[in-house]
């Protein structure tokens with residue numbers, strides 16, 4: 310360590326040492342946090358931010374800035390230190406002093422929304438890298454639409470051993486290589502240490518060969534050698550491929566006993582080691598103090614991009630595409646976006662087609678795609694099943710960034726994270742499809758979309774035993790409940806083509822979170838045969854068919870089971886039991902209704918929930934005295950009509966259960 314400290318000493322090291330000192334101080338003050346990674350990657354980060362990264366601290370939301378993603382979110386103090394030192398408003402020293410405290414912007418892991426310089430929430434390893442892939446894709450797509458004079462920026466990622474061990478990094482890097490995302494660079498913190506100790510406890514990958522096989526350019530450097538770092542950043546910018554720079558670093562660089570060990574990963578160095586580390590670095594300032602010359606150097610770096618931003622502002626002032634660019638980047642939909650969808654919805658009530666809701670979703674997309682140019686999406690290799698492709702989209706490829714349909718490949722988790730990256734980048738509204746049962750494969754990204762309040766739309770088809778012969782591996786039973794458990798995710802399970810159109814409208818007009826559409830493989834009748842200009846799905850649940858007299862029972866169902874409920878109601882009415890049917894396409898929106906509306910909708914009689922899924926969560930509308938008819942375990946393989954009978958989810962079974970209870 311002594312030799313290395315001596316060899317690297319100099320003005321550039323001092324710039325980096327400012328980041329190290331702040332990380333040490335903040336983690337000591339908080340008595341928790343991760344000092345090792347910021348200390349190890351300080352040289353790489355300092356070189357990137359002071360020499361290469363295109364940004365202007367005066368406007369961290371400048372649309373043509375480079376995106377910087379700290380995928381290894383545990384090293385959050387590195388990002389906070391960079392934002393502070395470069396003079397970002399809202400990241401003053403007090404924020405660093407309050408690192409990890411309730412109400413501060415400096416959360417344990419970077420949280421999108423806490424400060425405009427935080428591009429994405431990171432911490433769940435691997436997802437930052439995959440999110441960055443989505444950002445880099447968005448840059449290419451917007452450049453194809455608006456030209457390089459408005460859109461020409463790069464995406465930089467710092468990723469750790471853990472990031473690259475995670476499965477999602479394989480999916481995302483493979484997709485990035487295929488798409489030739491040459492403006493994406495991953496700076497790999499190659500310190501060979503993770504929490505349990507040396508990475509060779511569990512990993513023998515040749516990371517460079519691995520990325521080369523994906524079609525990336527690769528380079529290995531000493532991550533503490535400033536000349537090598539600068540050279541590698543230049544190499545990445547010249548490369549015609551996405552680039553991985555493996556930066557050999559020492560975790561906890563400078564700490565006399567903990568450097569190079571897992572001991573510096575996730576705990577304060579402790580007062581003695583902290584003091585000794587600063588002494589070794591030659592850092593003599595008191596805590597949270599930056600010497601004037603170093604502070605001035607960093608402030609200057611924060612203003613480095615100002616001239617470029619001004620030039621860009623002049624270009625956009627003159628651009629004929631200005632209004633459209635500002636519209637899409639602000640997230641505002643075109644004024645007339647609903648017209649085609651509304652016309653389709655109105656036609657449905659008279660035509661009354663029998664369509665699977667996945668087909669209805671495709672029909673809705675046919676109306677939406679021409680109306681909303683920023684709407685892009687695709688499927689994780691189930692395009693023909695999810696029906697996410699419509700003609701006007703064209704197909705995205707490395708040679709056609711104007712294409713709007715994306716073949717994500719069999720990479721659900723990366724798809725979810727890339728969708729987040731596109732939404733976060735701005736200028737695009739992403740949707741992505743797979744079977745509902747495989748929502749589990751992308752759940753961590755859905756969770757982050759919900760946490761970050763991003764508009765993303767998941768097209769989950771084959772939503773129950775109604776998919777039939779593919780059997781229990783493909784039949785979701787717990788997935789609706791599991792998705793409904795994610796805060797701020799709206800889960801729609803539309804009953805017919807009308808509700809499907811309404812669900813799409815709600816998912817797209819929502820600007821504070823993601824939406825999932827659970828759609829059938831099997832055909833369903835049109836139930837909403839009287840056109841209403843009102844979007845009834847927006848109520849979450851509503852009375853579809855009222856009882857002939859004072860209600861004795863209310864059948865509450867979603868999706869494919871609503872038509873079953875209508876049939877059961879007819880049986881019950883014939884037996885003299887006045888029964889209403891409530892369609893419940895979205896629990897979350899229903900729960901936002903006032904209590905009286907909820908109570909009136911659900912009625913005072915017996916409440917019966919019907920859904921071809923487990924009943925977990927239904928007590929929210931059924932109470933303790935309600936009945937639930939659905940699944941109690943896994944499904945089975947067979948024709949779907951037989952499966953419904955086998956599992957007792959039929960109109961007759963519902964009617965019998967109701968009369969039994971009312972007797």
Ligand SMILES: Cc1ncc(C[n+]2csc(CCOP(=O)(O)OP(=O)(O)O)c2C)c(N)n1
Pocket residue numbers: 345346381383384432433434435469470471472475498500502503504560574
């Ligand atoms: C998906 C996920 N699993 C586990 C963790 C907990 N965790 C945080 S950092 C880390 C590994 C640390 O090793 P590395 O990524 O190399 O970071 P370094 O210690 O080098 O800073 C783990 C397992 C996490 N944040 N995300």
Ligand SMILES: [Mg+2]
Pocket residue numbers: 469470471498499500501502503
């Ligand atoms: Mg590591």
